[in-house]
Amino acid sequence: MARFRSDREHAPFCLYPLISFYAHDGANFMSTTSDTTKDTSSPRTLRPLWRNRDYVLLVSGQAVSSVGSQVSLVAFPLMLFALTHSALQTGLIAALRALPYALITLPAGVLVDRWDRKQIMIVADFGRALALGSIPLALWLGHLTYVQLYLVSLVEGTLYVFATLAESASLPHVVEPEQIPMASGQDQLINSTASLIGPALGPILYSIGQAIPFLADAISYMASVISLFFVRIRFQDERSPKQSTAKSLWTDTKEGIAWLWHNPLIRFLAILTFGLITPCYGYLLILIVLAQGMHTSSLVMGLIFAGEGVGSIIGSLIAGPLYRRLGFRKLLIGTAWIWAIFWLLYALAPNPLLLGIVNAVSFTVVPVYMVVQYSYRAAVIPDQLWGRVNSVFRLIAFSSQPLGIALTGFLVQWIGPVYTVLLLFVPQGIMCVIATFSKHIRNA
Template sequence: MAEHGVAAKGGVLRVPDFRRLWLADALSQVGSRIDFLAVPLLAATTLSASVLEVSLLRTFATLPFLLLGLQVGAWCDRMRHRPVLIAADLGRAVLFGSIPVAALFGVLTLGQLFTVVLLAGVLGVFFNVAHQTYVPHLVEPALLPDANARLQTNMSVAAVTGPGIGGVVVQFAGSAGAMAVDALSYLWSALWLRRIRTPDVRQEPAERHLRREIAEGLKAVAGNRILLAITVHGAVSSLFQSMQMAISVVFLSREVGLSPGAIGLLSSTTLTGAILAGFTARRLGERFGGARVLLASTVLYGGSLPLFGLTEPGWGLLWYFAAGFGSGFGIITMNVFCVSFRQAVTPRRLLGRVGSVSQTLIFGVAPVGSLIGGLVAEAAGMRTTLLVAGAGALAASAILLASPLRKHRDLPV
C-alpha cells in the first residue's frame, strides 16, 4: 500500500499496474469504436442488409449480457481476473480477424457477422465484469474516482477518435479492413495485461452454489436504495439509447445522405463532450459534490438525446453535434460517479456479482432496445424512432431525481 500512498499524491497513473491496465484499455477502446461503425456499414453496404437486419447485429452483440451476465458475475468472483481479461482479448482478436480473411476470399456472409458479434459479445461479458472487478484490486479506495475517470477518458478519447479513424479506414480500405485494425487493438490490450505484476489472488475455496451466489449479488443491489436507483436508471436509459444506437449509422447514411468518412467525422466531433467529461468529472465532483453532479449529468444526458431526431442535411447537422456533445458529457460523468460509488460500497468478495447485476440490467436490455428500434424504424421511420428514444431517455432521469441522492451533496460512501 506504500506504492498507493505515493500514487495518491501524484495521481492514479503513478500506480504501475493500473497504468498498464489503462494502456491496455486505451487502444482497445479505439478498436471497439471502429467496429461499432464498421460492422453496421459492412452489413448495410457490402452485404445489402435491411435496417432490421442491421439492428439485429446490435441485438446479437448485447444479447449475451442478458443471458449470461449474472452467472459470469458469480464465476468471476471465483476466478483470477487477469487470465480472464487476456483470454477474452485474444478470443475477440481471432473473431474479428476472421472477417477480413473471409472478405478477402469472397465468402463473407451476414451469418458470419451475426456469429462473430454474438461470440464476441460472450467474451465481452467476461471482460467487462472482470475489468470493473479488477480495478479495486489494483488501487486503494481513495483513488477509485481518479481511476474510473481515467478509464472513462479512454472511452471518451476513443469515442472521438475511433469513428474518425474508422471512417477513414472504411473509406480507403473498406469495412472489412477496419475489422483487421480492431483485431490488432485486442492483441495490444492482451500484451499490456500480461505485464501486470500485482498478485491476482483467487478467493479461498468454499462450497459453491451458483443460484445462492447470484442471489447475494441481487440482494446487495436491492438493499442499497441509491445503488438500486442507479441500476434501474441505467437499465431504462440503456433501453432507449439502444433504440437510437441501433439505427443511427443507417439514418445518417440513408436519410441524411452522408458518406462513411463524413459519418466518422461527424461522430468524432459530436463526442468531444465525452472527452471533456473524462478530464473534468472528478474536479466537478470535488467542487460541487458527487451526488449533485451525478443528478445534473443525468438530466443533461436525457435532455440531449431527443436532438438526434432533429438532424437534417447541411446546417441541420448541428442538431446531431449538440445531441452528441451533451449526451456524451452526461453519460461519461454519470459513469465516473456511478461506477466509483458501486465499487466503494460493495464488499470485495461481492464485486463481481454486484457489477454483473448492474451490467446485466444495463446491457441486457440493449438487445431488446435494438430490436424495438429496428421494428419501430421499419414501421414509423428512423426519425420518429430517434425522437421516441430521446423522449424515453429524458423521462428516465426522474428515477434518479426521485431517489435519496437528491438529499445529498456528495455520494454517501
C-alpha cells in the same frame, strides 16, 4: 448507439463502466481492499496515476483494444452487406453481438468472482484476437462466408461480457481509493476518444482492404494481452478454498441479487440509471428527424454528430475533478437533472446551431454521471461479490436498449419527434425528483 457508453458501461456493445470510495463530502474514503489499513490521521501523498506502472499498462492495452473494437464494429456490417446485399442479415450481426449481454451477464458475473480476473481478461482478449483474425485468413483463402461473420460476432460479444465484467472489477485493485474517480474518468476518456476515432477510421481501412479493419482489431486485442501479462498486481482479493468451491451458478447468482436488493442505494442507482438511459436509446433517430425538419445539410448534420464526441471527451476530463470538489450526493443529483433538462431542450432547439450545442452538452454530462455511480459502487460492493452484483446492476441499468429504440421509433412515427422528446422526458424527470428527495442519497 445510445448517448453513453456502460462500465465500459457503454450499451450492450460498448458501454462506459466506472465508481468511487467517497463519503458524501468527497473527503473521506472507504477501502474495498481487505489487506490494507489506511492511516487517516495524516494526509498521504498519492503517486500520480501516470507513475503507476500497473495502471499505465492496464489502460494502455485497453485504449488500443477500444479503438480496434470501434473499427471492427463499423466494418462488420460493411462486410456482411457486401456479401449478402441484405439489410436484414446485416442487422442480425449487430443483434448477435448484443445477444450474449442479455443472456449470460448473470452467470458471467458468478464466474468472474470465482476465477482469476486477470486470466479471464487475457483469455477473452486472446479469444477475440483469434476470432477477428480468422476473417483476414478466410479472405486470403477465399472462403469467407456470412455464417463465419455471424459466429465471429457471437464469439466477440460473448467474450466482451466476461472481459468487461473482469475489467470493471480490476480498477479498485490497481489504483488508490482516492484516485478511483480520476481513473474512471480517464477510462471514460479512452472510450469517448475510441468512439470518435474508430467509426471514422473503420470505413477508411475497409476501403484500403476488406481484411484490414479486422486484422487491426485482432492486433489491438493482442496488444491488450501483452500489456496484461506485464501487470503485476492481482485483480482480486485472496480467496479462501471455501469461497472457491463450486456452488451452483444459480445459488451464487442469488447471492448477488440479494446483496443488491438489500442495499437500497445501489438498488436505486440501478433503477435511476435505467430511468435516465432507456428513454434516450433512440436519440439518434430523433436527432436525424429534427435536423431534417430544419432542412439541415449533410455537412451540418455531421458537425452536430461530431459534437457528441467532443462533449463526451470534455465530460471525461472534468468528471474526476468535479467529483473531488462536489462529492457523490451533489454531483449525482446535479448530473441527473442536467441530463434530463438537456434532453428536454432537444425539443426546444430552434435551429441547427442550438441543436448541436444541446447535443454536445448532453454528451458532456453522461461520462460525469457514469463516473459518479461507478465510483460509489466500487466503494461499497465487496470484492468477492463484485462480479455478481455488477452483473445484476448492468442487467437492470443497461439491458433495455431494444425497448428504448423500439419505443422511440413507435412514438416518432405516431406523434412526431418533438412530442416524443417531451413524453420521454417524463420518466427522466420523475427519476430526478425521486433522486433529489431520496434519503438514501442524502445520507450517502
